[in-house]
Every structure is written in C-alpha cells, then in structure tokens.
C-alpha cells in the first residue's frame with residue numbers, strides 16, 4: 001500500500017481501538033449485566049484421590065467413588081475388612097454422619113457397578129455413586145430481567161438518591177453502595193418498585209445481628225480477607241483444637257475448611273461464595289461497600305466447589321460433617337446456607353442434612369434456576385422433605401418471580417430478592433449477580449437476624465417464624481408454599 005493509504009488505515013485502526021475502549025468503559029459502568037446463574041449438571045463421577053492437582057484430563061482413568069451407608073453397629077474395622085476384600089480403599093468415613101463412608105474402587109470398575117457390589121452386602125443399607133455438582137457458567141439473567149420489565153432508560157446510573165419509602169422510619173447505613181441494594185431498601189431505583197424489599201432498615205431498628213450467631217456458607221469458599229467481610233468471618237477460638245479427621249488428617253482450620261482441596265484454607269477462587277457471604281453479612285455502616293442483612297455476624301467459610309464451580313456430593317457431605325463436628329465441639333453454628341443443587345437425589349446428602357437438623361441447624365437451599373416446577377421436577381438439596389430444609393425462590397426488584405427461578409407450591413417455601421443483587425467479590429471488589437443463589441443468603445441472613453434476638457429458638461420455630469412473617473405477594477400465589485417474600489422487620493418483630 002502507498003504511504004497515504006498506510007496512514008489512512010492507521011487512522012481507521014486507531015479510531016476502532018478508541019471506540020472499543022469507549023465501549024469497554026461503558027460496559028464497566030453498566031456492570032449489572034454480569035450475572036451468575038447457578039444451574040446444575042450432575043453426572044456419575046470418579047475422582048482420583050492422589051492426583052487432584054493434575055487436572056481433569058484423565059476423567060476416564062480415575063477410580064470410581066461410592067458413598068455407602070452401613071447398617072448401625074458396623075465398626076470401622078468391619079468396614080475396612082469389607083473394602084479390603086473387594087480390593088477397594090476407604091477414603092473417608094464421615095465420623096459425625098451415622099455410618100456413612102466414601103470408598104474408592106481400584107479395579108477400574110464403573111461407579112454404578114461398584115455401588116451395586118456394596119448394595120448386595122448384608123452390612124450395607126444403601127450405596128450410591130459419588131456425583132458431580134456444578135455451578136453453571138456465568139449466564140445472562142439480568143439481561144432478560146431488564147427485558148422483562150420493558151426497556152427502561154432507567155437502568156443507567158442516573159438513579160435518584162435513596163429516599164425512605166413512606167412510613168419506613170428505618171435505619172440506613174453509610175455504606176456507599178447501599179443505594180444499589182434494592183433488596184434491603186427499594187425506593188424504586190432503576191425501575192424497581194418502592195417497598196419491594198425485605199424491610200431491612202426497619203429490622204435494623206431492633207437488631208443489626210450478632211457475632212454470636214455463626215452461619216456456615218457451604219460454597220466455593222469465601223474471600224475472608226475482603227475488607228467488607230473480614231470482621232464478620234468466623235475464626236477458630238484459641239481454646240478449640242485444630243480440626244482433626246481420622247481419614248483426612250489434621251488441619252489448621254483458622255477460618256473454616258476446604259473439602260475440595262482437602263486443606264484448612266477455604267479461600268474463594270471463584271467468587272460465588274464470597275458474593276453469598278456478603279449478602280448475609282458484609283459489615284454494615286463502615287463507610288465501605290455494601291451492608292449485609294446482618295451488620296454483624298460470624299460467617300464460617302466452607303469450600304467444596306472449585307475454581308470452575310464444580311464439586312462432588314462427597315465433598316459437600318465432608319463440609320456438613322465438618323460443621324457438625326465443630327458444632328459438637330462448641331461452635332454454635334445455627335444455619336447452613338446452600339446456594340447450589342442438582343436434579344439428582346442423593347440419599348447420603350439427604351441423611352447428612354438430616355443429621356445437621358438433629359444438631360439444631362437450619363439448612364437453607366436455593367430452589368434452582370431452570371424456571372421449572374420443583375413439585376414435578378425435583379431439585380436437590382432444596383427438595384429433601386426434611387423439617388430443617390427451607391427452599392428459596394428468587395424475586396426481581398418489582399416483586400415478580402424472577403424468570404429463571406424455580407418454583408413449587410409444595411416444595412419451594414419462601415421467596416427473596418435474587419435478581420441484580422450487589423455484593424462482595426474477591427479482591428475487595430463488588431459485583432451484581434442474579435440467581436436463587438443470591439436469594440438464599442438473604443433468607444439465611446434474616447434467619448441469623450432472628451437468632452440474634454431469639455437465640456434459643458428451635459430449628460422448627462425458626463423456620464416457622466420465617467414462613468409466618470412473609471409479605472404475601474400475588475405473584476407467588478401457587479408458586480411457593482408460604483405465598484410470600486421474606487420480611488426481616490416482621491421476622492424480628494420490629495413492628
């Protein structure tokens with residue numbers, strides 16, 4: 001090309017670059033279009049115990065893993081005898097979950113074949129293949145939520161300043177992103193509906209939470225160094241011995257447990273768990289970031305989902321086993337928040353959740369994000385029919401059921417804000433995400449608020465209080481059993 005053409009092309013290229021940078025900046029300013037839509041895929045899974053770090057390239061070569069429940073009275077010695085006889089290996093016995101163990105096959109058999117072997121034994125109550133639980137890759141829930149309420153020019157940054165809605169009389173924190181938190185105080189910002197919130201500001205006139213209440217977040221871990229979370233993270237008291245498991249080893253569990261990497265460091269390398277933790281209990285009124293439903297609380301980080309959002313049923317149970325172990329050692333964990341699930345029913349996971357219920361722990365679970373009816377297409381763990389399970393659907397900022405949200409007149413119990421939810425993200429960041437994953441920690445947070453003023457409530461009474469104090473919404477009629485959205489103010493009797 002000649003010289004003139006060359007400069008012509010150069011100028012054009014520069015214009016394109018500048019335009020791209022401008023568009024990139026616009027995207028950053030909008031932010032709200034980034035969403036995580038947790039949706040679950042389940043497949044039979046083998047897992048090589050010895051080469052976790054090697055990556056997923058040899059999926060076919062990994063040893064099959066099965067979760068086995070032995071009949072009461074079967075001793076560890078007996079279990080070891082049985083596994084040896086079948087040329088298998090005892091990976092982990094869940095000490096605090098009655099008679100459950102994970103066993104790896106070393107003969108290259110398919111997981112279902114190994115499970116059938118165990119099912120045939122007189123000592124075995126049931127056996128199942130370990131299965132994969134995955135968070136869905138980032139979806140676009142917010143985009144279609146925007147579309148659902150019509151193309152507003154209102155979704156830019158020209159929000160009006162936060163104004164209390166009539167009769168609110170609430171307490172507002174000084175956190176700069178609070179105005180984005182429509183779930184806590186909806187003033188109609190960004191085309192929302194004034195009052196379509198959980199009435200947090202009124203609840204805070206009665207209680208802002210308590211560091212005596214421990215909420216376990218079982219997820220991708222939590223960035224416990226986040227500036228808006230660190231003061232509300234559980235730390236193992238000096239009087240409590242480090243965690244020791246007969247099979248897994250000894251752990252310096254300073255801030256919880258990581259079952260996916262089998263270590264004592266549940267740092268979040270994904271973001272999902274940190275987002276959930278902030279919703280429950282980002283430090284409120286600290287002139288920084290957001291406010292959690294609880295300004296003060298203790299969040300116990302637990303990790304079973306890896307960087308890619310993938311984990312196994314076995315590791316989820318190891319986390320529950322850890323929580324029960326810590327509870328029995330004197331840590332007063334009252335709530336497990338579980339923003340994940342699958343359509344596969346695991347008896348072993350159901351039994352582990354039941355065991356947590358026996359310890360006085362409420363298990364709050366996401367209803368799922370496939371827009372389906374859980375009454376006819378069950379989603380677990382939200383569908384386990386247990387007295388300590390509470391299943392949560394997601395609402396938009398106009399009090400509509402979010403399009404992605406699962407529902408179920410019998411099997412989904414309560415709804416909470418779950419679309420375009422601003423919360424903490426690893427590395428002192430804040431992001432907006434959508435999903436029943438985000439609605440679930442709102443309810444977990446309200447449950448913790450209740451316990452801060454009524455610490456002696458039983459699981460049954462705590463669950464009942466959440467359900468009895470909802471705001472009934474027409475959109476939820478026939479969609480969730482309580483027919484309503486969680487209401488923090490009424491739940492803590494602030495009105």
Ligand SMILES: [Ca+2]
Pocket residue numbers: 092093094095245246247248
């Ligand atoms: Ca064990």
Ligand SMILES: [Ca+2]
Pocket residue numbers: 086087088105106107109
């Ligand atoms: Ca075998």
Ligand SMILES: [Ca+2]
Pocket residue numbers: 258261263264265266267
């Ligand atoms: Ca770790």
Ligand SMILES: [Ca+2]
Pocket residue numbers: 175228282283284285286287288289290291292
């Ligand atoms: Ca804050």
